[in-house]
Amino acid sequence: MIEVENLTKRYGGHAAVDDVSFVVRPGQVTGFLGPNGAGKSTCMRMMTGLTPPTSGTATVLGRPYAALPNPGRHVGVLLDAGAQHSGRTGREVLSLGATLMGLDRSRVEEMLALVGLTAKEADRRVGGYSLGMRQRLGIAHALLGDPQVLILDEPANGLDPAGIRWMRSLLRGYADDGGTVLLSSHLLHEIEVVADELVVIGRGRIVAAGSKAELMRAAGTVVRTTDDAAFAGHLRGAGLSVEQTAGGLLVDTDAETVGKIAATHAVVLTELRAADAGSLEEMFLQLTASDAREGWRHEHRR
Incomplete structure (x- = not known):
């Protein structure tokens, strides 16, 4: 479980995240939605201990992320697929992670097979990977320690339609087995297909939250x-x-x-x-209109 309570991050006079509270429960995929720049990534960085909050708390499995022993064994994180070491091969990236987590090397081969990276691709340097391959490698690394919780920021970026379908199936199965998934995106359609719960953020504040059915009734x-x-x-x-x-x-x-x-x-x-999902999309656009860039509006409707 992930619990976020009154989480706030200020940079000078600007509140990037403003008094945000929500819960992500086991056995569910929770979609974290909002325009680019709405505060999603900052929230997730605070949840994973990378950015200190100005105020408020975020706990994963009942503890701050930094207090978890061997956190990769409990929480799988993918915040920026482009941040992987470009000079290492995909297999080396996972092998290093396995060593740091105290895992058997056989886990590396299992994860490569799970995310669909071939032996040839695994032995290529990450600098030569497409964005979609980097995403698959990032998901493999997040799952490496067989964690109870996944925190994924825009994991569909760079994936083709088949890859997006694969990712949905993977996350759905993970949640159905009792895992907790927080999945961020600025694309409503990519999230609503797989998510059980939705949390919508705009200008650093939660503007809507609940199950898809609840939000559709509210629409x-x-x-x-x-x-x-x-x-x-x-x-x-x-x-x-x-x-x-x-x-x-x-x-x-x-x-x-x-x-x-x-x-x-x-x-x-x-x-x-x-009201159907199309009207739900209109509601989201209205709720986040003051924070939405024109490019997001166009992407959101694809």
Whole structure:
């Protein structure tokens, strides 16, 4: 389990992370979402003892990361795949990690096979690796010590579609076996497919958190009628927020409430349902709009 309580990091007058609290539970993949620069990486660096917090605490398995004995045996971390030693081979990187953790060298071969790096690729210097190969090597290193917890920052960067599917399957299986996974990304779609819980950060603060089902309910209701414009007036008259979308009206309440208003005004409904993932994406964009760069918006919608 990972527990973050009132975590704050200030650089001068700027709060990169501002009073952040959330829990990542065993047996689940928790997606940590937000635009580039929203504070995800700073949070994860504080969780893993690389950046001291200004205030607040972060514990992994009940202790600060730095207090864990032989931390690689308990927590697998991938924060920057590009930071690996370019002059070593992939096998040497893992062998060094195995030695430091007190592991048998056979574990290195197991991890190379698990992440799909061939013997030839493993004997190449990391400086000649593609970003996708570096990501696979980084995931292998994170899993090397058979940890209970994984903390991964943007692990899908550089992976092709087949690699992303492989990564999802790997992390899903890890969580299903009782592991704890915190997975950060600025791409909603890559996370929502595998995540059980979502934590959304914008401008250093948590702007939404909960299960996908909870956040989708919070995203509202989609309704279509024989006269959307007239029904939108009735909904606004009831004090509800209404947005016209290509798929109908998006209303910030539950379907039952919308149905009752329709019945009161004898409105014929042609569709009534909870907002889907597309509307959830719109909600995320709105929640993080002040922190989102245009490039993130475009990537987010791919």
